[in-house]
Amino acid sequence: MKIIMLLLSGVFACCLALGVEEYARFTVTDDSVSFGGGAYLDASAGVRLFQGPWHFRLEQTYRKASQDNAALPRFSRNRSETTLGIRYQSGDFTVQPNFRFTTDFDSVMVVLPGSEGQAVMESSLRPGLRVGWGLPGKVELSAFGRYWSRGVLNMDDEDLSWAETRAGGGAVWYTPAGIDLGVSGFSHNTGIDGIGFDQTYRRVDLTASVAPRRLPTRTQVMADLSWSLQNGDDHNGSPLPDRATARLRAVQTLARNLTFNFTVCQTLDFDGDETRLAAFQAGGRLRLAFPGWGDHPSSVSLYGQGTESFITTRFGEVESRVGVFRGLSVLVSGRVWEGPSSIPGTGGTRRRETIGGGLEYRMKNGFSAWVLIRRHASELELTETWNAVQGGVAFHPAAHL
């Protein structure tokens, strides 16, 4: 696929003098240091062509997961995915047709809605169209439509005719007072003729966001408020509640190369006469950027987050990339996560910890290679630990005309 895309990009570039940008990436993630079971292979390649008002994008990804001898039993689809996107912009008018095609390998089982059992997922086609229009007075209008045709077969190899449609639109007004006001909505229908399932979900969002201009130096604050009117049922057949969301984001530059950003968000549900706390989230990130000793910039980042809804999650991580010599960087990553568990025998929640390090080498032509070795610990029936390796190569050359 990559060869075809490179050939196509070459032909187009020669004939029409288009701008070309391409990339390729290949990653292996394994549950053990010696390559064995529990391995994930991810490969992706893409090309972007652009000239004047036209922008053309073609991407291909591939995922293969092997679960034999895996340290952790996981579900993952083996699939190939092709995405094609085109954008045409003329003045304030934009048209974006897009198309996605996925093929699932190894007879992936999906669970049907209701109590209809399982079926085999084979493929999915998703054509879509988005149109945007900028009006005088800083008003933007948009509309979109999307259609899914999923190839899902029951145990007798009969196609269940699973199709979904989503259509909607919206408008945003960037007011002179510095407040952005928006209204948007969509309707999503899921129909599976083979089991007589037909459900429609509609939502209208009213939003307001403001970023005060008069603040202390090196401080940025942005506040959002949204009201969502929902119409439809959840998987239990209960009506979806209306929802209000308030979010505050703040960024404080502590020093020239040190920033701290903070987010807090609260969601409320309005379910008939009952007003309910829905979800709360708070997170903060401290990031230090410095030149390092190599060709590429270095950074260290600390992040912590907590969420509370009918489930609770806690998440903290440290990530750093420090250039040591020319294109060579040292990578360090650590992560602690606590939350709900889908792994049998864990009692509904589990905590996992990962810490490790590795090396990355980036060349000036856009080629890079990396390897990371991590130590994992996870609460399963007993707390288990194992070492894992991740490595990959990538090619991200700069755009050329």
Place this chain on the structure above:
Amino acid sequence: MTRFTEALLLVALLLLAACSPPTENTGLLVDSDQCIGCGECEKVCPYNAIEVVDGDAVINPSLCRLCYRCVEICPKGAIY
């Protein structure tokens, strides 16, 4: 902090205190600020209930059955 801000915070806290606790009816939320559109959630969902659309994961609440696989796999903690 101005008196207006203090009063606003107090009203907000009183309102929150008067609310009932969360239930499963809320479903899962995607924080679009944090979502990077990597598609890991989509690959682990056995219900076809989540898909990346225009760079953000989108949950179909009528298909999601709260198995939490997407919550566990998300590398950014963007689903909760």
